[in-house]
Amino acid sequence: MKALKIITLTLIFPGLVLGVLWGVPAAAASDACLKVIPEEIFLSPALIKKPVSFTGSGFGPNEMISVEMILPPGLVVKGVEEGEDVGIAVADTDDQGNFTAAMKPMATLNWFFQVGWTPLLKPNFKEAKPIPPGDYKIRATGLYSDKVAYSTLTIVPPPKKKE
């Protein structure tokens, strides 16, 4: 009991006070859901025509959604500073708080393939540094409600060509 009081006064109470003082926004508790379609891919130009897409539910009605890929520590992505997440899609929810979104070609080229751009504004695949295979955490955030939902996108190595 005594220990509980000490913990309350030394940890929880200051945390609450500082949270209020600094206006730190806490992610709203929610039952929001996110689904990545498909959950597993390998990087190929086919993703431009048939991009990774997302569906979500449980968000606020008629709000903007930002879908982001949370970059694992140590992964350097062109144009993104360490510790930043990268936005890969945007969407609007309907009046029930549901949304669908797909990655635009620009997002697929920039963040999955990390292409360069020629002076003709054409993607330069010679400079491309595709992100490595692995599990990537995906987060959807309601930009009005602060509701969040997570899912995972798995990138696997491309299948070996048949000889």
Add this chain to the structure above:
Amino acid sequence: MGKRLGILFTMVVVICLSLTMSTFGAEKEVAYLSLADYTGPIAGLNVPADMGLEDFIKEVNAKGGVDGVKIKFIGIDTRYDVARAVSAYKRYRRTPRLLMVNSISTGIGKAVARLIERDKKAQLVPGDGEFQAHIGRTFLWGPAYQDAFAATLDWIMDDWKKKGKSGTPVVGYLSWDNPYGREHLRGGKEYAEKLGIKFLPPEFFPPGTLKHDVYLTRLAKAGADYIHAGGVDPTPTNVIRDGHALGLTKTIQFTTDYWGPTALGIGVHAEALEGTVITSFYERGEDARNNPFVTDQWKKYRGSMDKFNEVYGMGMSWGMTYVAGLKKALKTTGYDNLKANHMYKAYQELTGLKKHDIQGPCAYSPKSRLGSKVVKIYRVKDGKIVPITGWREVPNAVGLHTF
């Protein structure tokens, strides 16, 4: 027990207060967020523009800031991607005293505008006339795209008459197939009709198109006397390069908007660009190179003029507007209570602000979101961009369109 609790409570309060008080001694600072493109398709122009702004801010901060308040420049490389820009805005929207957000593309500006309105912040965008049609918290860098295009059409009519031609000319238009490319025609097309110009069905192509022969040939066959080539340099340079290779520049006058050929395009295709007409709201070519206010800063921070690009001056102009707005906002409310909403109000009071002739006087007001209302017409002559008119007021083409 009660005594112990009292001591603990006092300790907690002291810790909290000391942590809070520590921020009071910190430097006074406001923020500017640039949702930019530093390594993507339009980096060639955005990099020098943000260099101009950053150097201008460095200069202001080195002199003690604005009434003691320093400006923090936050540059984010969106690589021209809307999803990345929205995510970056989400990350930085709660930055203390984030007073202005600059969105580098029409598409990004449209997406972020809704969040800006909701957050009661303020935004800058290139030339989207929609934000003049529906007055809100988004301000344009200069005149709206359609207004500047209408000014080009006025020049075309003058040129046509000067050449002794009768009737009205046939005008073709080709640009990127995106919100930027289409924006010019939302009012621009109506203005062409008003002038009696025969306006050919517009041609749109995806950014990154290698050759533009198909579109140009179609416009030429339809009888175009003038072709307006949109896109951000080097795109218009490449369109005109293709027109030159097809022999079209001998008979058709090419015009461009304010993202037409800069030092970037001229450096590679000077011969093809000879005679090209550029309508610009900011100083170009020789004008920019002869503006000591711009070149002195460039030399101080960047050295030799070899790599100078005129968009650098436009970036300085953003800085001048921000500083003038900040001064007004600070005067109204002081630093402690300063919010983006005060900057939004201050920008509306900047009517007439002069910017060392880099661009025309500021036209922001409660009823205007236009950065300025004048353009200059330039021509590529002997490999240089030279003015062929003084500053001239743009028509109100936004008002002709139903948004």
